[in-house]
Amino acid sequence: MQLHIVLVAPARPENVGAAARAMKTMGFTSLRIVDSEAHLQPAAHWVAHGAGDILDAVQTFPSLALALAGVDFTVATTARSRARFHYYCTPQQLTGQLAERQQWVQQAALVFGREDSGLTNEELELADLLTGVPMVADYPSLNLGQAVMVYCYQLAELMAVRASEESIADAGQLQALRQRADRLLNSLEVADDQKLRDWLHQRLGVLHQRDTVMLHTLLHDIEKN
Template sequence: MHLAVVLVSPARAENIGAAARAMKTMGFSDLRIVDSVAHLEDGARRVAHGAGDVLDNIKTYPTLAAALADVQFTVATTARSRAKFHYYATPEELVPLLQEKSEWLETGALVFGREDSGLTNDELALADILTGVPMVADYPSLNLGQAVMVYCYQLASLIRNMPETVTRSDDNQLQALRQRARSLLEKLEVADDIKMADWLDQRIGMLTQRDTAMLHRLLHDVEKKLAE
């Protein structure tokens, strides 16, 4: 699986440089910036050291949705206490999850939010899975460069152990399943059950390829029955 790192509205050039350096060190190269030009400041290149090529190849986007347009599976980082979602994977837990996804999905993204406020709930809703770094309670904070290094270090094994071939499937299997599930909730007139809808959204991102296919079959049968 090709993994991109996406920074949403980073404010400090030095943080972008630190992120680029962490990526280069761990074997990542696809850095995407949303709604910021801070990477053009001198501080980014000064801190990046030998990762100038990562900075040179940065792609910029006006919105997170645009940055994820070609991505099949999205992991968003967030603080546990700030999100409306309840399922979190630690960096360590992401490894087997993404290893399974890499067998049938070709592109993924790891999204980091703003230094001061993280990601909005609307931005978090674009993710398939959420992740957070367990930290000591009285100092629950990492700067952007540190956070990128933690995840790149943990996920570097995915680059070293990529499957030689990927089982091709519908590029939008998970997205299509999520939309199909939401549509079914509306037909059943239970879409206003926010707890149910959020739980469903969260768990879909954890499904394996076989589970995804089977749930598509189940929803097809339910839809067919409802149409009778």
């Protein structure tokens, strides 16, 4: 599994440099940045301390949707209190979720939001699963670089495990399942029920491979009939 770290509109070059340094320390290499050129500023390289190669190889995108093109499984970081999104896991629980997908998801992304406002609801809708770091209520935020380090440290051992080639499933399995589910909602004329659609999409994000295969089979039978 290839895990991409995605930073959405980071404002401070120092934070981007700290994120790159955290990635380098823990063995991650792929950094994608949305709607920002902060990584090009000298301060980013000063803070990166030996992780300049990660900054030099940054891929930039005008939107999060484009940054996630080709990604099979997306995890977005957010504060737990964010409105209608309920399927949430801690960094430790995320390790278990990714471990199960290690042999059937080829491209995954971990998305971090803006320093001041995080991710919008529209951006959160692009995720398959939400995660956040439990914190003391009196100080409910982490510096962007610190947050990246928490997750890179937690996931480093997991990402070092190589999946056996014979066990890798077709790419895009989860995305295809979400598209089939949307078609079913349209056929049932309930696609306008945003609460139902959100619930369904979020539940799909926590399914294991065996469950996705069975659900694909069920949806196929429904479509055929």
